[in-house]
Amino acid sequence: MSKANKPITIGDIARYAGVSPSTVSRVLTGSKRVAEDKRARVLAVIEQHQYRPNIVARGLVSGRSMLVGVLVQDITSPFFANIVRGIEEALDQSPYRLMVSTTQWRAEQQKEGRSLELLLERRADGLIVVGGHIPDAELRAVAEQVPLVAVARSISGLEHLCLQVDNEGAAYRATRYLIGLGHRRIAHVTGTPDHPDAQARAAGYRRALAEAGLPIEEALIVSGQFTEDSGFAAVEELLIRGERFSAIFAANDQSAYGAMLALFNHGYRIPEDVSVVGFDNLFLSAYTLPPLTTVHHPAVEMGQAAAEGLLRMLRDEAPNLPSFSAELVIRQSAMRARQT
Amino acid sequence: MSKANKPITIGDIARYAGVSPSTVSRVLTGSKRVAEDKRARVLAVIEQHQYRPNIVARGLVSGRSMLVGVLVQDITSPFFANIVRGIEEALDQSPYRLMVSTTQWRAEQQKEGRSLELLLERRADGLIVVGGHIPDAELRAVAEQVPLVAVARSISGLEHLCLQVDNEGAAYRATRYLIGLGHRRIAHVTGTPDHPDAQARAAGYRRALAEAGLPIEEALIVSGQFTEDSGFAAVEELLIRGERFSAIFAANDQSAYGAMLALFNHGYRIPEDVSVVGFDNLFLSAYTLPPLTTVHHPAVEMGQAAAEGLLRMLRDEAPNLPSFSAELVIRQSAMRARQT
DNA sequence: CTGAAAGCGCTTACAG
DNA sequence: CTGAAAGCGCTTACAG
Numbered sequence: 001m002s003k004a005n006k007p008i009t010i011g012d013i014a015r016y017a018g019v020s021p022s023t024v025s026r027v028l029t030g031s032k033r034v035a036e037d038k039r040a041r042v043l044a045v046i047e048q049h050q051y052r053p054n055i056v057a058r059g060l061v062s063g064r065s066m067l068v069g070v071l072v073q074d075i076t077s078p079f080f081a082n083i084v085r086g087i088e089e090a091l092d093q094s095p096y097r098l099m100v101s102t103t104q105w106r107a108e109q110q111k112e113g114r115s116l117e118l119l120l121e122r123r124a125d126g127l128i129v130v131g132g133h134i135p136d137a138e139l140r141a142v143a144e145q146v147p148l149v150a151v152a153r154s155i156s157g158l159e160h161l162c163l164q165v166d167n168e169g170a171a172y173r174a175t176r177y178l179i180g181l182g183h184r185r186i187a188h189v190t191g192t193p194d195h196p197d198a199q200a201r202a203a204g205y206r207r208a209l210a211e212a213g214l215p216i217e218e219a220l221i222v223s224g225q226f227t228e229d230s231g232f233a234a235v236e237e238l239l240i241r242g243e244r245f246s247a248i249f250a251a252n253d254q255s256a257y258g259a260m261l262a263l264f265n266h267g268y269r270i271p272e273d274v275s276v277v278g279f280d281n282l283f284l285s286a287y288t289l290p291p292l293t294t295v296h297h298p299a300v301e302m303g304q305a306a307a308e309g310l311l312r313m314l315r316d317e318a319p320n321l322p323s324f325s326a327e328l329v330i331r332q333s334a335m336r337a338r339q340t
Numbered sequence: 341m342s343k344a345n346k347p348i349t350i351g352d353i354a355r356y357a358g359v360s361p362s363t364v365s366r367v368l369t370g371s372k373r374v375a376e377d378k379r380a381r382v383l384a385v386i387e388q389h390q391y392r393p394n395i396v397a398r399g400l401v402s403g404r405s406m407l408v409g410v411l412v413q414d415i416t417s418p419f420f421a422n423i424v425r426g427i428e429e430a431l432d433q434s435p436y437r438l439m440v441s442t443t444q445w446r447a448e449q450q451k452e453g454r455s456l457e458l459l460l461e462r463r464a465d466g467l468i469v470v471g472g473h474i475p476d477a478e479l480r481a482v483a484e485q486v487p488l489v490a491v492a493r494s495i496s497g498l499e500h501l502c503l504q505v506d507n508e509g510a511a512y513r514a515t516r517y518l519i520g521l522g523h524r525r526i527a528h529v530t531g532t533p534d535h536p537d538a539q540a541r542a543a544g545y546r547r548a549l550a551e552a553g554l555p556i557e558e559a560l561i562v563s564g565q566f567t568e569d570s571g572f573a574a575v576e577e578l579l580i581r582g583e584r585f586s587a588i589f590a591a592n593d594q595s596a597y598g599a600m601l602a603l604f605n606h607g608y609r610i611p612e613d614v615s616v617v618g619f620d621n622l623f624l625s626a627y628t629l630p631p632l633t634t635v636h637h638p639a640v641e642m643g644q645a646a647a648e649g650l651l652r653m654l655r656d657e658a659p660n661l662p663s664f665s666a667e668l669v670i671r672q673s674a675m676r677a678r679q680t
Numbered sequence: 681c682t683g684a685a686a687g688c689g690c691t692t693a694c695a696g
Numbered sequence: 697c698t699g700a701a702a703g704c705g706c707t708t709a710c711a712g
Contacts, residue, residue: 009689020699025691035697052461056405057689059396060704067439067462076425076623078418085416088442097462099407099439102428121392122407122437123347228627257627264629283416287568287597289604289629349705360683365707375681397705400688 008049017045028053059123068310069124070100071115073131078282079252079299083130083151086303094311099124103132116142126310129153130303147313149321151306152299154196163306163321167197170295170326171204174277175249177293177328179212182337183247183275187220189234189259191251198226201251201279220245224255231255235262246274246337253278253285253294260288260333275334279326290332298324348389357385368393399463408650409464410440411455413471418622419592419639423470423491426643434651439464443472453478460486466650469493470643487653489661491646492639494536503646503661507537510635510666511544514617515589517633517668519552522677523587523615527560529574529599531591538566541591541619560585564595571598579606586614586677593618593625593634600628600673615674619666630672638664 010028014021019038026032027042034042045051059065070087072080088098099122101115116134119127126147129139136155142148143158150162178186188205191198202221209216222237224230231250238245239262250256256278260270268274270290278285278294285292302324309319350368354361359378366372367382374382385391399405410427412420428438439462441455456474459467466487469479476495482488483498490502518526528545531538542561549556562577564570571590578585579602590596596618600610608614610630618625618634625632642664649659 054689055462056396056399060400061691065396076421081416081421097439099437122395260629261627284624287601394705401707
């Protein structure tokens with residue numbers, strides 16, 4: 001089991017090439033001119049021995065780990081996974097690597113903070129926070145010490161470091177679309193009630209109704225948790241209570257999937273009997289039966305933009321985060337309301 | 341933008357506490373006895389200054405990075421994401437952190453090797469390979485240098501380091517189930533043709549047919565890529581060719597989703613007109629319409645087991661990977677064949 | 681129990 | 697252009 005062959009060091013290379021370690025270092029970093037013949041000799045020896053500089057040691061002297069910490073709520077959620085993918089793509093061109101830590105399945109909030117600790121302890125040069133529930137104050141404190149950017153969550157006081165879509169506006173447009181289709185009784189499955197995005201989307205829903213002169217019926221607003229099963233349970237509840245509605249606006253696609261299953265189980269057809277609109281446009285939403293009409297949330301692009309912003313901060317430039325809009329993608333889960 | 345306050349070091353703590361750095365180190369590592377009063381003093385100063393030891397420096401001395409590299413084909417695929425989640429859960433209890441690198445979207449294979457390079461360069465203490473297409477030979481070479489474990493892929497010659505389910509057997513049982521339901525013309529959407537898992541599943545399908553005395557019709561076997569769109573295209577092709585079949589066994593859930601959409605678009609009902617069975621039991625498969633009958637692939641558990649095995653290797657113990665079985669989960673996408 | 685010293689593998693002024 | 701020296705922040709024998 002013992003891996004006897006200890007890695008070869010810069011000193012070994014220097015010896016083999018008949019130069020000093022400093023010179024080897026110089027050809028490695030390209031920092032200064034080195035005589036052509038020596039450079040060639042060093043390169044040959046490196047190639048021959050498959051030498052790879054020890055980034056850890058390099059990091060000690062530079063004071064940088066060349067690691068970007070990513071704190072993600074749940075890597076298993078397709079939306080967050082896409083953000084991470086975007087981050088990884090953007091970081092690939094850079095010398096930075098990704099160190100990830102998941103937080104969601106850590107029951108208590110304290111553990112979430114613990115994830116942060118771990119990343120910091122490892123001397124991540126920068127941090128990208130993806131969703132999650134770490135208190136704003138804590139994040140503000142961290143941002144004092146290390147470049148930080150947040151995706152899909154807001155941090156009050158640090159708005160310029162947060163990448164988000166206009167949730168309220170997008171939810172407003174989604175609801176308006178349903179109203180335009182003639183629906184008058186539109187139910188809403190909210191996201192996790194204390195989540196800012198959930199609140200913003202619910203606000204957009206309410207505004208659309210109000211502007212159209214439609215009554216806002218609290219009985220049609222049921223709270224979910226941004227999950228499939230909570231969407232399922234929410235619609236079950238609506239159905240059991242005997243509420244009347246011809247459309248549902250779900251706070252995200254996952255809860256829309258659950259809503260659709262509840263409808264299906266009760267024998268309702270989508271969209272003939274009830275229209276459903278989601279939010280996020282997960283990849284799978286193009287494959288539900290019927291394909292889901294939803295708001296496109298550009299997760300991959302946001303992840304990329306966040307990483308690029310962080311890279312900028314790492315170079316001591318301004319983060320300069322772009323803004324993204326979320327457009328409605330019309331598929332087949334919503335249709336014109338039947339005459340009532 | 342400059343983060344002026346440079347991190348405080350063990351030397352600072354020593355000075356403040358009036359002891360030597362060695363002593364501080366000793367209370368930190370708990371390596372040797374330290375007088376109670378000094379220990380208390382040091383601890384107080386550490387607490388007061390929020391000191392966190394520099395793991396990079398520590399790593400230089402110990403020769404370990406305390407980082408586990410995870411090479412994953414595609415973090416965006418729910419199946420792989422679940423494996424990563426399992427890995428993370430298992431590593432959480434340990435002092436190791438996760439460094440991930442994705443490979444799939446790097447077009448050429450060379451780039452996939454590059455991901456490996458990057459992880460090695462960072463001196464990952466161990467590696468977990470999740471899927472992917474890095475050549476076996478390359479992986480065997482890497483395994484010589486650093487503890488390595490593979491999940492959801494095989495490496496010939498390194499079978500004891502690979503965690504896999506019995507793909508052939510599970511596919512066999514899934515197909516048998518369909519046969520038991522009275523289906524005689526069962527189509528198969530394969531996975532990526534050169535992928536071992538895809539081959540094993542196709543072999544299981546063929547064996548079930550053969551054992552039941554059913555003819556194996558090559559026209560009913562269409563190749564997919566383990567993706568939604570490839571499943572869609574495969575079934576489209578079947579339908580356009582006018583093939584007759586009453587059931588489909590898809591090599592994985594994602595291609596089953598695509599297959600279902602193609603069926604839906606052509607007006608076929610599931611399972612009344614055609615039964616569909618998938619493989620993986622992704623979380624979402626409980627929410628498709630109708631819920632998908634599929635083979636449960638214990639991704640999270642496999643990820644955990646892989647991480648635990650690696651942790652064992654890191655302690656110079658035998659990997660001792662457990663074996664997992666994949667059982668059929670019966671839901672509503674398959675039903676008894678109609679009399680023909 | 682505890683401090684001074686050496687060393688982990690690199691990089692970077694400092695002198696030639 | 698290039699080598700010797702110092703130092704990055706820690707840990708670990710080595711002496712007391």
